[in-house]
Amino acid sequence: MLKGTQSKKRLVLFIAFGWALLILSNQVGDLKLYQGSFVATYALAITSIILLTGYSGQLSLGHSALMAVGAYAGALSIFNAGLNPIVSLIIAVLAAGTFGLILGVIAARLSGPYLAGTTLALAVSLPTLANQFSILGAEEGIVFDVGPAPARFGEDFSQYKWFFWISSLAALIMVWFIANLLSSRYGRTFKALRDNSIAAELSGINVGRVKVMAFALSSGVAGLSGALLVMLISGVSPSAFPLSLSFALLTGAVVTGLYNLKGVILGGLVLVAIPEIADSLVSRIGGSEGFTTTLPGFLVSALLILAVVFTPNGPGHLIKRKHHKQKVL
Amino acid sequence: MIRNKSMRRASLVSAIVATGAMVLSTLPAQAATPGVTATEIKLGISSPLTGSAGLSYGKVPGAMKAYFNYINANGGVYGRKITLISRDDKYLPTAAATQTTNLILKDNVFALVGALGTATHSKAYKAAALAKNNVPDLFINTGFSGFTDQTKYPTTFMVLPTYAMEAKVIAKAIKDNFAGQASFLIAQDDEFGTDGVAGFKTAGHTFTLAPILYPQGSMTSARAEAALTGLSAVPGKPVVVLFGTTDVTATILKAAEKLALTTKFTWYAGSVGADANTLLALGVKPTTVNGVISASFMPDAKDLTDPYVKQFADINTKYNKGITFDNYVLAAMNSAMLTVQALRAAGKDLTRAGIMSAIEAKGSTFASAGLVPLGYSATSRIGYNGYWVSQLNEKGEGKPYGGKLVIYTTDSGAGAVEVSTFVRPTMPKNGIPTNS
Numbered sequence: 066m067l068k069g070t071q072s073k074k075r076l077v078l079f080i081a082f083g084w085a086l087l088i089l090s091n092q093v094g095d096l097k098l099y100q101g102s103f104v105a106t107y108a109l110a111i112t113s114i115i116l117l118t119g120y121s122g123q124l125s126l127g128h129s130a131l132m133a134v135g136a137y138a139g140a141l142s143i144f145n146a147g148l149n150p151i152v153s154l155i156i157a158v159l160a161a162g163t164f165g166l167i168l169g170v171i172a173a174r175l176s177g178p179y180l181a182g183t184t185l186a187l188a189v190s191l192p193t194l195a196n197q198f199s200i201l202g203a204e205e206g207i208v209f210d211v212g213p214a215p216a217r218f219g220e221d222f223s224q225y226k227w228f229f230w231i232s233s234l235a236a237l238i239m240v241w242f243i244a245n246l247l248s249s250r251y252g253r254t255f256k257a258l259r260d261n262s263i264a265a266e267l268s269g270i271n272v273g274r275v276k277v278m279a280f281a282l283s284s285g286v287a288g289l290s291g292a293l294l295v296m297l298i299s300g301v302s303p304s305a306f307p308l309s310l311s312f313a314l315l316t317g318a319v320v321t322g323l324y325n326l327k328g329v330i331l332g333g334l335v336l337v338a339i340p341e342i343a344d345s346l347v348s349r350i351g352g353s354e355g356f357t358t359t360l361p362g363f364l365v366s367a368l369l370i371l372a373v374v375f376t377p378n379g380p381g382h383l384i385k386r387k388h389h390k391q392k393v394l
Numbered sequence: 395m396i397r398n399k400s401m402r403r404a405s406l407v408s409a410i411v412a413t414g415a416m417v418l419s420t421l422p423a424q425a426a427t428p429g430v431t432a433t434e435i436k437l438g439i440s441s442p443l444t445g446s447a448g449l450s451y452g453k454v455p456g457a458m459k460a461y462f463n464y465i466n467a468n469g470g471v472y473g474r475k476i477t478l479i480s481r482d483d484k485y486l487p488t489a490a491a492t493q494t495t496n497l498i499l500k501d502n503v504f505a506l507v508g509a510l511g512t513a514t515h516s517k518a519y520k521a522a523a524l525a526k527n528n529v530p531d532l533f534i535n536t537g538f539s540g541f542t543d544q545t546k547y548p549t550t551f552m553v554l555p556t557y558a559m560e561a562k563v564i565a566k567a568i569k570d571n572f573a574g575q576a577s578f579l580i581a582q583d584d585e586f587g588t589d590g591v592a593g594f595k596t597a598g599h600t601f602t603l604a605p606i607l608y609p610q611g612s613m614t615s616a617r618a619e620a621a622l623t624g625l626s627a628v629p630g631k632p633v634v635v636l637f638g639t640t641d642v643t644a645t646i647l648k649a650a651e652k653l654a655l656t657t658k659f660t661w662y663a664g665s666v667g668a669d670a671n672t673l674l675a676l677g678v679k680p681t682t683v684n685g686v687i688s689a690s691f692m693p694d695a696k697d698l699t700d701p702y703v704k705q706f707a708d709i710n711t712k713y714n715k716g717i718t719f720d721n722y723v724l725a726a727m728n729s730a731m732l733t734v735q736a737l738r739a740a741g742k743d744l745t746r747a748g749i750m751s752a753i754e755a756k757g758s759t760f761a762s763a764g765l766v767p768l769g770y771s772a773t774s775r776i777g778y779n780g781y782w783v784s785q786l787n788e789k790g791e792g793k794p795y796g797g798k799l800v801i802y803t804t805d806s807g808a809g810a811v812e813v814s815t816f817v818r819p820t821m822p823k824n825g826i827p828t829n830s
Contacts, residue, residue, distance in 0.1 A: 096499035103492070193609045197583075205513050205540070205585040206487075210520075224523055298491035299520035302513045303609075305487040359444075 072245060079241045086233050095225040099297070100337050102228040105236040106293040108333035111317045112240050112326060113286035118315075119323035120247060121279035122259030124177065127184030128287050129310040130191040135161035135288020136295040136305070137201060140209040145200070150211040154235060154292050161288020162281050169280030173273045176262075188311050192303035206302025209295040232293045239286055244326055246282070255279055316365055320372045339364050429504030430744050435474045435737060437462075438497035440483045440490055440518060441510040441535075447485035450640065450672060450722060451510055454535070455480035457726035458508060460714035461706070462734075468826050471737045474744075479503060483514055490514035491521035498522045498529060505530035505749065508553075508729050512538040512585050524549055528746050532736065532753075533729040533777065537666070538585050539806045542776055549746075551753055551770065553729055553777035555691055557586055558806040560664060561593025561637070563689050563781040566802065566811040567795070568599065568633055572660060576602040576628045580621060580646065581637035583607035590637045590664065596808055601635075602628065613642045618649035626655050634659045636667055643667040644676035651682055661686045665781070670790030671695075671720045680788040687795055689781040691766045694792040695724040702728070702763035705825035728763045735760040735827045761819040761827065766801050779803050780814060 090098060110132060117123050125131075138160030142153040172183055195201040214227035246252060257265040258275050266272050295301040317332035343360040429436035439455050442448040455478065462476040470476065479501045481493035490511070495518075497503050506529060509515045515534060518524075524531050525548050533553035534541060537560065541547050568577055579594065579601050581587030591605055606621050625632065636643050643663045650656045668688035674680065693700040698707060706727040710719045717723065737744065739752035739760075757770030766780035780803035784792035794800070803814040822828060 094499070096495070099492075099495055099499070193612060197609070203584045203588065205516055205538070208520075224526070294488065297521065298488050298517040300487070300517045302487055302517070304485070304513050305517070307486060310488075 071248065075241065075244060075248075079237055083234070083237050086237075087230075090226055090229050090233075095223050098223070098225040098229040100341075102225070102232040102293075102297050103337045104330065104333035105229075105232040106290050106297065106333070107314065107317060107336045108329040109236045109239055109293065110287060110290035110314045111321055111329050111332040112243055113283045113290065114314055114318040115321065115323055115326060115329065116243055116247070116255075116286065117279055117283035118318065119325075120252065120255040120259060121276065121283075122255075122262075123276060123279060124181045125184040125283070126181050126311055126315065127186070127188030127191075128314055129306040129308065130184070130187045131161055131165060131284045131287035132291025132294065132310070133192050133195075133301075133303070133306040134164045134284070134291070136209070136291035136301045137195065137207075138288065139292035140207045140295060140301040141200070143209060143211070144207045150231070150296075154231075154289060157288045157292035158285045159288075161291065162285030164288075165284020166277060166281035168284070169277035172280070173276050185308075185311075188306075188308050192306045195303045202302065206300050206305070208300045209292070210299060211296050228297055231296065235289060235293060239289055240326060240329065243282075243286065247326070251278075313365075316369055320368055322376065335365075335368065339368075427504065427745050428502050430474070433474055434477055435471065435744065436477050436479060436501065436503045437505055437507050437733070438479045438481070438494075438501055438503035439506065439508050440481050440493040440497060440514075441508065442485035443480070443482035445484045445486075446641070447511070448482075450669065451485075451535075453717060453720075453722045454508055454510065454726040456714055456717060457710065457723040458730040458733075461709055461727045461730035463713045464709045465734055465826065468824075471734060472742045476734070476737075478507070483511075483518070485511055485514060487514050487517040490518040494518035494522040494524075498524070498527065503529075504744070505532055505746065507532045507733050508535055508726065510535040512536045512540070516540070519547060519550070530746055530749050532749075533732055535725075535729075537589070539589055540585065542774070542806065544773075544775060547775075549750060551750075551757070551775050551777065553732065555766070555778045555780060556593075556776065556806040557589035557637075557664075558593035558596065559779065559804050560689050560781060561590040562597040562804050562811050563783070563802045564635060564662060564664070565594050565597035565599035567687070567689075567783050568635075568662070571795075572633050575630055575660070576632035577635065578603055578625050578632060579605040579635045579637060581605055581607055581635075582639070582642070583609050586666070587637050593806070597811070602632065608638075608642075613638070613645050615645060615649055615652075618646045619653060622646070622649055622653055622655055622659075626653070626658055632659055633662055635662045635664070637664045638667050640667045640669045640672040641676060644673050644678050647673065647678045647682050647686075648676075651679060656682045663688045665689050665691070668786070668792075669721050670786050670792065671718070674790055680790075683786050683790055684788040686786045688784050688786065688792065690784050690792060691764050691778040691781050692721065692725060692728065693763055693765060694784070695719060695721045696789070696791045700763070701821045702825075705821060706763070709825065724763065731825065731827065732757075732760055732762055735829050738827055738829050741830070756829070759819065760829070761822050763818075763821075765799070765816075765818060766803060767814065767816045767818075776806075779805065780816075 114128055117125055135157035139153040139157035142148045142156045172180055175183055214222045254270055254275050257270060258272060262272050295305060313336055317336045320335050321328040321332035340361045343364055441451055441454055443452045459478045462478055466475045481497060483490035483493045529549055531550040533551055537554040537557040539556040539558050541550050541552055581590055587607055636646055663686055665688060670683055673683050693703055698704050706724055707719045710723055736749055736753050739756045740749040753770050754772045758768045760768060764778050765782055766778045769776045769779035780801055782799055782801050783795040785795045786792055801814040801816055802811050804811040
């Protein structure tokens with residue numbers, strides 16, 4: 066009964082949030098909408114890392130490669146097969162999920178630094194493999210064009226608003242699904258595996274199977290965010306998924322808090338806002354081009370240190386703790 | 395009478411209203427040209443300032459700014475100062491898309507200049523809706539022939555010749571000078587290399603072995619050594635054409651040094667991969683650099699007897715302090731000079747459509763440091779349409795191969811490679827264009 070109420074509450078919350086975004090999209094300009102689309106996309110990618118690392122305890126340094134798999138699958142289904150963009154996003158999830166499943170089976174016996182090393186190697190090598198197959202369009206890549214918004218939305222409905230709607234809706238649905246999953250038996254199984262795999266095994270949990278499942282699910286979510294990312298830049302190519310993207314997402318996940326999904330939007334915001342903050346700081350206080358280009362990296366590092374020191378479990382956890390304290394008092 | 399009076403009044407009022415509406419409807423259109431005010435023209439560039447590409451190309455925005463500052467100090471363009479807003483795209487498509495969008499939506503620039511890279515700019519062009527917003531995309535730094543497609547890139551003007559053109563000129567040079575020798579191609583496996591491969595094929599040149607293609611960033615010393623060891627078994631003095639970036643040329647030449655094979659081959663480096671300063675800085679021995687053949691459309695940055703080079707070097711000393719004057723700086727200042735001429739040719743009432751029409755109509759006559767002709771017209775968005783063959787010496791200077799400057803022109807298709815008698819326009823006085 067309690068579980069049902071929680072689930073309903075979550076659904077209402079997500080629908081309300083969706084409505085708020087819909088209203089917001091009519092109030093802000095194209096630039097903010099474009100930035101908002103990136104926030105939604107990165108929030109989704111961070112969700113996939115939290116699912117894998119925070120919940121099931123498997124460290125991945127190669128999420129950009131999993132995103133690339135989804136991105137290429139989605140792009141091919143639009144560019145070559147001429148499928149509907151919605152179908153292409155679903156294909157992106159399935160293709161990346163299947164890839165994650167296979168990778169999960171191979172890597173099931175690995176953990177800790179060995180798994181991190183394997184995923185790191187994947188992030189380095191997989192995108193460049195795309196250069197080997199002409200169907201993947203080499204370095205120029207292939208177009209990922211979701212087309213203009215339906216005519217019924219009117220002529221003033223911009224490309225950026227269309228991007229915002231698609232990425233926000235996709236992110237909301239997927240995060241809602243993952244949040245429900247993590248509050249179910251599967252979520253508890255993942256946590257048990259993360260906290261003590263031997264104890265989990267003794268409790269009758271099939272550790273290998275759960276690990277593979279977490280990997281496949283996380284990959285599917287990463288694949289969707291990869292497809293959304295290349296939608297925003299109108300095409301997919303190997304250089305769209307550099308190793309630095311994996312590290313940036315991991316940073317976003319740490320700032321968010323690895324053990325809950327409450328702050329994923331904050332993680333996405335951080336990744337999008339840092340260069341903007343750096344820009345406005347430089348324009349106010351002045352400085353050389355070198356200063357401008359190194360400031361974002363410095364700000365991210367500072368934020369990471371502050372997050373680890375003051376909110377190691379993320380701001381969402383901090384709010385929860387305060388709420389709990391108030392209840393006790 | 396009354397009726398007539400009231401009708402007349404109504405006519406007068408409607409005439410005033412109509413005139414007012416016409417004036418009001420035209421006024422905002424003029425005032426609304428993005429990035430243009432009575433005193434300023436805002437331009438934007440998205441290019442790598444950091445990362446490995448930033449090492450070489452990071453100088454481009456600074457050099458363009460230096461030239462624009464020089465023009466601003468001399469009165470600007472019809473009294474307007476040029477402001478160049480530079481954003482770092484790290485040579486990554488995602489960053490290029492967001493930074494270019496920022497330039498359009500946030501910085502509100504009039505036009506883009508000197509965007510760099512095929513994978514980056516092709517994404518940025520669409521993401522920032524440059525075609526839809528009719529944003530001039532001027533003098534882009536990529537030779538990918540796909541950008542000549544006016545249906546896909548209706549506002550883009552290239553400055554570099556296409557890679558296919560370069561391959562055709564190299565094929566002719568091999569045929570004219572090294573007939574009978576084996577020839578090999580080591581090329582980057584992307585649009586850059588494949589455009590080149592297509593150019594060799596069009597020119598009818600067949601390499602002795604299938605081209606060795608490598609993905610960008612994957613040419614290691616070990617891989618280079620393995621490739622050269624294999625090629626060294628071929629008798630004679632084969633020609634090895636390197637169609638990649640300068641860092642890869644350096645890796646391959648250093649591998650040849652290690653294997654003592656530098657004199658076994660005649661080295662022919664494409665224009666993108668033959669920056670002598672970079673080769674020497676990356677540790678290639680001057681004796682190895684000596685004799686490397688290349689193709690270029692610009693004069694050599696070390697040739698201070700060239701009036702354009704001398705003028706740009708002087709501007710660099712005064713307005714770009716602390717930056718070494720090299721081929722990148724020269725090319726960037728040259729693009730800036732083309733931009734100023736395009737702005738002037740568009741007239742005082744500057745509009746986005748106006749500047750594109752002006753380049754189509756007058757661009758082929760613009761003064762520039764390039765030693766080959768500019769090919770702008772109503773049907774062509776290609777900048778330079780040819781090359782001259784140069785040979786590097788130990789100091790890294792590029793001199794005409796065989797001692798005589800021969801200019802070749804061609805197209806990206808099946809057209810022949812022809813010797814041109816082109817003489818470039820005289821440099822405007824003090825490097826300040828006065829065209830209209």
